[in-house]
Amino acid sequence: MLSGLLAFLYPISAPGSVRLTALFGRIGIMREAKRPSIPQYFNNAGRNQNKNQAHRPGLLQPAPAQARLRRWWTMAAFTMLPEDSPPRPLGILHLEDCALDHELVRRALHQSGERCELERVETLEEFGQRVQAPNFDVILADYRLPGFTALDAWQILQRQAEQPPFILLSGAIGEPAAVAAIKLGISDYLAKDDLSRLAQIIRRAMELHSIRRAKEQADLELARSERRLADFAEHLQTTIEQERAAIAREIHDDIGGALAAVRFDLSWLGRHSTDPATQGHISAATEMLQHALEASQRIMMNLRPAILDQGLVAAVQWLAAGFAKRTGIATTVHAGPQTAAWSKAVQLVAYRTAQEALTNIAKYAACDQVTIDLSDTEQVLTLEVKDNGRGIAPAELSKPEAFGIRGLHERAKTVGGWLDVSTHRNRGTSIILSVPLSPAPSDTQQGADWHDPRYSL
Ligand SMILES: Nc1ncnc2c1ncn2[C@@H]1O[C@H](COP(=O)(O)OP(=O)(O)OP(=O)(O)O)[C@@H](O)[C@H]1O
Numbered sequence: 001m002l003s004g005l006l007a008f009l010y011p012i013s014a015p016g017s018v019r020l021t022a023l024f025g026r027i028g029i030m031r032e033a034k035r036p037s038i039p040q041y042f043n044n045a046g047r048n049q050n051k052n053q054a055h056r057p058g059l060l061q062p063a064p065a066q067a068r069l070r071r072w073w074t075m076a077a078f079t080m081l082p083e084d085s086p087p088r089p090l091g092i093l094h095l096e097d098c099a100l101d102h103e104l105v106r107r108a109l110h111q112s113g114e115r116c117e118l119e120r121v122e123t124l125e126e127f128g129q130r131v132q133a134p135n136f137d138v139i140l141a142d143y144r145l146p147g148f149t150a151l152d153a154w155q156i157l158q159r160q161a162e163q164p165p166f167i168l169l170s171g172a173i174g175e176p177a178a179v180a181a182i183k184l185g186i187s188d189y190l191a192k193d194d195l196s197r198l199a200q201i202i203r204r205a206m207e208l209h210s211i212r213r214a215k216e217q218a219d220l221e222l223a224r225s226e227r228r229l230a231d232f233a234e235h236l237q238t239t240i241e242q243e244r245a246a247i248a249r250e251i252h253d254d255i256g257g258a259l260a261a262v263r264f265d266l267s268w269l270g271r272h273s274t275d276p277a278t279q280g281h282i283s284a285a286t287e288m289l290q291h292a293l294e295a296s297q298r299i300m301m302n303l304r305p306a307i308l309d310q311g312l313v314a315a316v317q318w319l320a321a322g323f324a325k326r327t328g329i330a331t332t333v334h335a336g337p338q339t340a341a342w343s344k345a346v347q348l349v350a351y352r353t354a355q356e357a358l359t360n361i362a363k364y365a366a367c368d369q370v371t372i373d374l375s376d377t378e379q380v381l382t383l384e385v386k387d388n389g390r391g392i393a394p395a396e397l398s399k400p401e402a403f404g405i406r407g408l409h410e411r412a413k414t415v416g417g418w419l420d421v422s423t424h425r426n427r428g429t430s431i432i433l434s435v436p437l438s439p440a441p442s443d444t445q446q447g448a449d450w451h452d453p454r455y456s457l
């Protein structure tokens with residue numbers, strides 16, 4: 001395998017080494033003696049395309065050199081054959097009811113130096129059967145046949161996993177109909193009285209086809225990788241929530257338990273000591289202890305918002321009150337009547353959104369007013385946190401080290417929602433979370449509810 005690859009990397013024109021027959025060798029488009037090297041071919045193809053663009057806009061843009069090279073590597077890697085492998089003849093399925101026309105096509109291809117194997121089918125049934133076992137490189141189809149058209153054949157082809165390029169070869173169709181057919185996805189059109197161009201049209205259709213296949217493959221890979229990223233983000237958020245819940249439990253059980261015991265001992269000492277100096281130390285220690293208890297309560301609340309047990313509205317009001325107290329910024333919460341049951345996952349996402357938005361406002365907004373709106377009209381939960389501060393510059397949102405708002409986008413997706421950021425220079429910022437209240441994916445797939453350990457509060 002490795003030695004094959006090394007041989008491949010060796011200059012392809014080197015005699016005795018591996019020869020790349022790539023697409024052209026495979027389809028036998030050019031005579032052996034005239035066949036250019038693969039890079040030459042693509043350069044020529046680019047030039048030819050340029051010429052053809054004049055009367056065929058949008059069919060194929062000239063590829064930049066890098067993209068051509070990349071395509072060449074991909075195609076060559078798939079079609080590398082040893083030096084002495086004869087190029088396989090081009091397999092053509094010809095849908096044609098007229099035997100004479102079929103013969104003319106055979107001759108035209110022969111005259112152009114093609115090595116091809118042509119097979120003719122006449123009826124839609126025959127065509128349907130043949131394309132089920134696809135061993136053709138290209139399909140040529142007359143447009144109008146007895147009782148059906150090439151478009152019916154095209155529809156049948158659409159049901160197959162393997163779809164070779166499909167070229168209309170017809171005399172009974174005008175240019176507008178041909179263009180409409182190509183818009184449907186049919187590879188190309190050639191008039192029957194122009195058979196001298198058939199080889200060229202086939203070559204171009206096959207090249208386009210392979211480019212399209214490569215693009216489809218790349219799109220598929222991209223979609224897969226986006227899905228993986230979204231899954232990973234969801235997993236990360238769930239793990240973070242679990243970790244937070246675990247740390248909060250430890251603070252509650254260990255630190256909370258120890259502080260309660262210290263308070264018990266301090267009050268015992270207070271009751272049994274009459275020494276004023278000792279009493280002074282005890283009351284200072286009790287004050288310190290109270291401070292530590294409040295701090296641990298606050299940390300627990302931030303880590304694990306138990307207030308959510310009382311509902312999202314209560315939790316947001318609690319957040320807002322704490323924020324206003326800490327920052328001195330006037331904060332108002334408007335909460336419409338709750339018309340639907342909000343899942344625990346959705347409430348947690350809304351709570352974390354409000355929390356991050358308020359943290360950002362405290363850090364950056366330089367504002368004196370904050371409004372939080374919470375509503376669930378028309379089966380969409382909407383949470384808006386609005387300030388009247390300095391606004392966010394576009395560059396700030398793409399800071400590489402900033403993860404807050406980016407994380408909120410990902411969080412919203414985990415419950416089937418989305419986040420909008422609306423901001424104007426010196427006219428404030430709105431962070432808006434919207435979540436359709438039909439069962440969210442994470443709820444239905446993973447059964448999240450109030451008792452789901454992932455969200456235990
Ligand atoms: N309400 C706001 N008003 C003004 N600027 C804001 C506001 N919210 C965010 N920003 C700007 O947008 C940037 C990105 O915010 P984001 O929450 O994504 O990251 P961060 O707060 O900087 O870091 P992190 O949240 O990861 O700790 C901030 O650095 C800040 O410059």
Ligand SMILES: [Mg+2]
Binds near residue numbers: 356359360403404
């Ligand atoms: Mg932030």
